[in-house]
Amino acid sequence: ELKVEQNPLFLSMQEGKNYTIYCNYSTTSDRLYWYRQDPGKSLESLFVLLSNGAVKQEGRLMASLDTKARLSTLHITAAVHDLSATYFCAVDGYDYKLSFGAGTTVTVRA
Amino acid sequence: DTGVSQDPRHKITKRGQNVTFRCDPISEHNRLYWYRQTLGQGPEFLTYFQNEAQLEKSRLLSDRFSAERPKGSFSTLEIQRTEQGDSAMYLCASSDDLSGGRTDTQYFGPGTRLTVL
Numbered sequence: 001e002l003k004v005e006q007n008p009l010f011l012s013m014q015e016g017k018n019y020t021i022y023c024n025y026s027t028t029s030d031r032l033y034w035y036r037q038d039p040g041k042s043l044e045s046l047f048v049l050l051s052n053g054a055v056k057q058e059g060r061l062m063a064s065l066d067t068k069a070r071l072s073t074l075h076i077t078a079a080v081h082d083l084s085a086t087y088f089c090a091v092d093g094y095d096y097k098l099s100f101g102a103g104t105t106v107t108v109r110a
Numbered sequence: 111d112t113g114v115s116q117d118p119r120h121k122i123t124k125r126g127q128n129v130t131f132r133c134d135p136i137s138e139h140n141r142l143y144w145y146r147q148t149l150g151q152g153p154e155f156l157t158y159f160q161n162e163a164q165l166e167k168s169r170l171l172s173d174r175f176s177a178e179r180p181k182g183s184f185s186t187l188e189i190q191r192t193e194q195g196d197s198a199m200y201l202c203a204s205s206d207d208l209s210g211g212r213t214d215t216q217y218f219g220p221g222t223r224l225t226v227l
Contacts, residue, residue, distance in 0.1 A: 044218075045216075096165065
């Protein structure tokens, strides 16, 4: 069974500083997704990473994938308040479904 | 393209009652998924359709749960004899086809929040 672990589970960020969320997974995959969820809302797709070494950037967020290490990172640059949300990584395990991590709840403070 | 829609958005029911949820996927997507999300957790896979065929069911999906996707369009998820442990957000997602067991980006609906009293 594919296991996906995120850390940290909670992240209190100070505005303007940089932070990283880590996503480890247990079996081979070369396809990983990052989603954002605001409280009481559904999941919004942020990035899809399709191969080893893939890097995607959108605004203050940058995601990367190392399939050999079974690790993806989501890097936040110069945090701002509107990045407060829960971030999930999800791994495609070659079985038509996604396996999600538990999520990282991000709070950005002034 | 209005995205994935779900109805109702909220449902409060008494233990033992039956409930049914509806999902309308993005129109050109052949694949439709149901997930369940409890507070503080990531979504957990429940079941998956390729067109009208239900191809996989999680062991989380007890005999009280049934899902259909007639004609490969909208889908319904029914829970019979609800229990308090069924309280959760039920999310529907849809995606394009990919071969070899792969899944393309899944787009999620707003969810149906079920509360069982």
